[in-house]
Amino acid sequence: MDDLSLGELQQLLSLADEMSEIQKRAQPKVPALRNKTVASLFFEDSTRTRLSFETAAKRLSADTMTFSAASSSVNKGESLRDTVETLSAMGVDAFVVRHKTAGLPLAMTQWTDAHIVNAGDGAHQHPTQALLDAFTLTHALEMGNSLAGVRIAMVGDIRHSRVARSTVRAFVLLGAKVTLVAPASLLPPSLIYSDTAETRHEWPVSTSHDLDEVLGEVDVVYLLRMQHERMNAAFISSVGEYALHFGLTPQRLAKLPHSFKLMHPGPMNHGVEIGVDPAMVPGSLITQQVTNGVSVRMAVLLSLLGSAATSEMTKEEKNV
Ligand code: NCD
Numbered sequence: 001m002d003d004l005s006l007g008e009l010q011q012l013l014s015l016a017d018e019m020s021e022i023q024k025r026a027q028p029k030v031p032a033l034r035n036k037t038v039a040s041l042f043f044e045d046s047t048r049t050r051l052s053f054e055t056a057a058k059r060l061s062a063d064t065m066t067f068s069a070a071s072s073s074v075n076k077g078e079s080l081r082d083t084v085e086t087l088s089a090m091g092v093d094a095f096v097v098r099h100k101t102a103g104l105p106l107a108m109t110q111w112t113d114a115h116i117v118n119a120g121d122g123a124h125q126h127p128t129q130a131l132l133d134a135f136t137l138t139h140a141l142e143m144g145n146s147l148a149g150v151r152i153a154m155v156g157d158i159r160h161s162r163v164a165r166s167t168v169r170a171f172v173l174l175g176a177k178v179t180l181v182a183p184a185s186l187l188p189p190s191l192i193y194s195d196t197a198e199t200r201h202e203w204p205v206s207t208s209h210d211l212d213e214v215l216g217e218v219d220v221v222y223l224l225r226m227q228h229e230r231m232n233a234a235f236i237s238s239v240g241e242y243a244l245h246f247g248l249t250p251q252r253l254a255k256l257p258h259s260f261k262l263m264h265p266g267p268m269n270h271g272v273e274i275g276v277d278p279a280m281v282p283g284s285l286i287t288q289q290v291t292n293g294v295s296v297r298m299a300v301l302l303s304l305l306g307s308a309a310t311s312e313m314t315k316e317e318k319n320v
Contacts, residue, residue: 001127001169009134009173010145012299016135019298022059023291033062036305039087040096042119043069048266048290049119049128053096056297062305065092080104081111088112093305097121115304123160123230129265130166131296134174136289137220140261148175153214155181155246156224156273159188160231163265164224168205178205181214182246185235211246215256222263223248223273239272249275261285 004012022028038057042050050066057064067087074083084095094115097105102124108116120126137152138145152171158164158180168178180187180203191203208214215221226242236242243249248262253276262284268274278284 001125001130001166004127004170004173006173009131009170012131012296012303013135013138013145015299015303016131016292016296019056019059019302020292020295022298023295029059029061031061032302032307033057033060033305036060036062036093037065037091038062038094038096038301038305039065039067039092040119041067041069041083041087041098043074043097043099044120046098046119048293049098050096052290052293053117053119053128053297053301055294056301059294060298060301062093062301065090080108084108084111088114094301117300117304120162123162123227124165126162126166126265128293128297128300129163130170131300132289132293133163133167133222133263133265134170135296136285136292137171137261137263138174139292140285140288141219146174147171150176150220151218152176152178152220152222153181153208153211153218154178154222154224155211155248157186157226157235158182158224159186159235160227161224167222167265168203172204179214179218180205180207181209181211182207183209183236183242212252212255215252218260220261220263221248221256223268224265225267225269226272243272243275247271247273247275253281259283263289265289 022030040050040053054064054066065087072083074080087095092114094117095108095112096117096119097108098119098121100122102122104121105116105118118125118127134147137150138147141147141150154164154168164180171178187207188203191207260283262278262281264274264278264286266286278286
């Protein structure tokens with residue numbers, strides 16, 4: 001996300017708009033990426049992101065390959081680099097990669113000429129999540145490609161969250177005002193230990209440890225999951241204590257204005273960050289986030305692999 005300008009971000013959102021129109025058709029499929037091959041390499045658990053990318057590739061008529069780390073030669077000691085080179089030799093046009101190591105997708109660009117799409121690298125970045133969040137919120141608020149002045153609270157384990165690192169940047173680029181709400185232990189160390197302009201640079205946000213205080217002043221509540229798998233120490237005293245202070249409970253929900261919007265990237269931990277049934281929350285955008293994930297991933301794949309490799313589809317590509 002750090003490399004995208006506002007203009008490029010808006011261009012991708014507009015292309016995703018076109019893709020969402022295709023998805024509404026009776027036959028939601030176009031030939032745009034016929035004869036292209038997209039391989040997904042997922043070394044971390046995933047349900048929605050992997051299936052969302054595969055659906056996106058199929059709706060654009062690309063061939064898909066799925067690589068499952070659990071049943072591959074990686075278990076025979078093959079290096080990741082060998083795996084990437086082997087698959088590239090079979091003719092892969094784009095790799096969609098998720099891995100626990102921050103920076104791995106960037107390293108992969110040195111090993112292959114294929115395009116690399118980051119589907120989440122450690123606690124670093126998750127750019128297509130940021131795109132789908134920006135797409136979902138701009139549409140829900142009917143604000144065009146802007147979030148100017150929208151007040152957003154992002155609540156939870158920011159410290160270990162690649163979603164926060166990508167989505168905050170997209171929201172802020174579009175003009176939103178973001179407040180990170182978490183216990184001090186779950187905020188990024190660069191925010192807690194330093195107030196210098198340089199270290200605050202990557203987090204253009206305000207922070208709070210008091211959810212109840214913030215709730216009265218926001219339009220959007222974005223909840224995050226506790227990333228236990230990335231924790232190497234105890235960051236909270238107990239899950240119950242966390243839920244009490246930072247969970248969206250029925251009492252807190254009752255205090256929010258009717259027009260507020262609720263977001264969550266999934267997977268949700270019910271009873272921890274969310275103590276209400278999202279289906280009963282009128283402003284919940286959680287299902288739309290999943291639906292829109294396919295449209296933005298179609299936009300990303302098309303902009304990398306489309307015939308003109310531009311953000312516009314040719315007339316022929318648009319045909320069913
Ligand atoms: C997120 C992820 O994997 O970073 N999930 C997702 O992509 N839908 C968030 C999470 O795991 O909590």
